Amino acid sequence: MVKGRLILSGFILIAGLLAVVHLYPSEEKKIKKQFSLLAKWISVEQNENVFTIAHKMKNMGDLFTDKVNLKIPDYHLSGEYSRSDIISYASRARLPFSQFTLQFHDFHMAFPDSETVRVTVTGRITGKWLKEEALEETRELDWILKKVGKEWLFREMEVVEVLKK
Amino acid sequence: MSVATKILRPFFFPSFTSGFFIRMGTVALSAYLFFGYLCIPFWVRGASMEPTYMDGEFNFCWRGRYFFSEPKRYDVVTVRFAGTKVMLLKRVVALEGEQVEFRNGKLFVDGREEEEPYIRFPGNWNLPVRQVAQGCVYVVGDHRGMPMENHYFGQASKIRIMGGPVW
Numbered sequence: 001m002v003k004g005r006l007i008l009s010g011f012i013l014i015a016g017l018l019a020v021v022h023l024y025p026s027e028e029k030k031i032k033k034q035f036s037l038l039a040k041w042i043s044v045e046q047n048e049n050v051f052t053i054a055h056k057m058k059n060m061g062d063l064f065t066d067k068v069n070l071k072i073p074d075y076h077l078s079g080e081y082s083r084s085d086i087i088s089y090a091s092r093a094r095l096p097f098s099q100f101t102l103q104f105h106d107f108h109m110a111f112p113d114s115e116t117v118r119v120t121v122t123g124r125i126t127g128k129w130l131k132e133e134a135l136e137e138t139r140e141l142d143w144i145l146k147k148v149g150k151e152w153l154f155r156e157m158e159v160v161e162v163l164k165k
Numbered sequence: 166m167s168v169a170t171k172i173l174r175p176f177f178f179p180s181f182t183s184g185f186f187i188r189m190g191t192v193a194l195s196a197y198l199f200f201g202y203l204c205i206p207f208w209v210r211g212a213s214m215e216p217t218y219m220d221g222e223f224n225f226c227w228r229g230r231y232f233f234s235e236p237k238r239y240d241v242v243t244v245r246f247a248g249t250k251v252m253l254l255k256r257v258v259a260l261e262g263e264q265v266e267f268r269n270g271k272l273f274v275d276g277r278e279e280e281e282p283y284i285r286f287p288g289n290w291n292l293p294v295r296q297v298a299q300g301c302v303y304v305v306g307d308h309r310g311m312p313m314e315n316h317y318f319g320q321a322s323k324i325r326i327m328g329g330p331v332w
Contacts, residue, residue, distance in 0.1 A: 105247070105248060105250035105251055106246065106247040106248025106249070106250045106251070107247075108247055108248070120247045121247050122246040122247040122248060122250060122251050124251055136210060136211060137317075138246060138251050138253075139246070140246040140247050141247075160246075162244065162246055162253070162321060162325065163244070163253070163255075163304065163317055163318055163319035163320065163321050164301075164319045164320050164321075165292070165295075165318065165319040
């Protein structure tokens with residue numbers, strides 16, 4: 001009887017802890033969620049219609065601050081861009097693909113202050129060009145996110161040169 | 166009770182004693198540490214190391230390889246990005262301080278043409294001379310038949326070298 005009560009109390013305690021973790025996610029979890037949303041909105045699925053694309057791009061734009069610093073030497077992008085610039089670049093970048101997915105791995109987070117986080121992450125893109133050729137590229141990315149209200153928004157992004165030709 | 170039953174039954178249907186859980190925990194933890202940090206399993210994706218390593222092959226990255234030594238020329242190494250989840254598999258062709266260049270697909274290190282017996286798909290790459298910085302090695306894939314622009318290669322910091330494939 002006592003053993004049964006102990007087991008039941010253990011289960012209730014574990015369920016309670018899981019509920020707390022789920023309802024009050026840590027800052028790390030919130031940040032990782034922003035990355036998974038970015039990957040979701042930037043992805044290209046086959047036969048997407050104009051409305052889906054517009055919806056995705058709008059949602060993707062909402063993940064960024066008003067001004068965003070980018071440094072992507074491979075695509076000759078460097079400097080400060082507005083949110084609408086980001087949407088416009090992303091829309092154009094998605095055009096030649098019939099399928100496109102972005103995945104993030106190996107998150108390393110550092111908090112210089114409570115409103116800023118620096119995230120070093122591996123970004124892997126896979127996809128298919130409209131010409132049916134496959135695409136697979138991996139890069140290390142350095143992001144800075146700022147906390148605006150309750151949300152973490154992307155403020156800076158730099159592609160780290162792992163191999164220097 | 167036969168011998169088979171005596172041995173097989175406790176193996177496949179063990180009694181859940183505290184000893185069993187301790188053994189299981191130890192095995193799980195050892196496997197996690199060994200395969201997570203020391204001998205990392207990976208699939209080869211892409212054709213940049215063909216024919217030495219073919220697309221879709223399975224292997225392990227042995228991290229102990231450079232615990233007490235430095236990468237040598239012609240070693241095949243794994244280079245990490247932000248972590249070890251996705252890594253590059255490349256061959257070291259030049260060491261720090263050396264000058265490396267490609268002329269009509271031939272590799273030259275310090276002005277001397279290098280023998281590369283592992284190349285089966287030669288190309289016609291041309292890359293002006295550059296010096297490998299201190300603390301770096303120059304890594305390239307074995308598949309030189311692909312266009313140079315599509316091949317990810319260059320100098321990598323030795324800190325990023327995680328080890329080498331087991332076979």
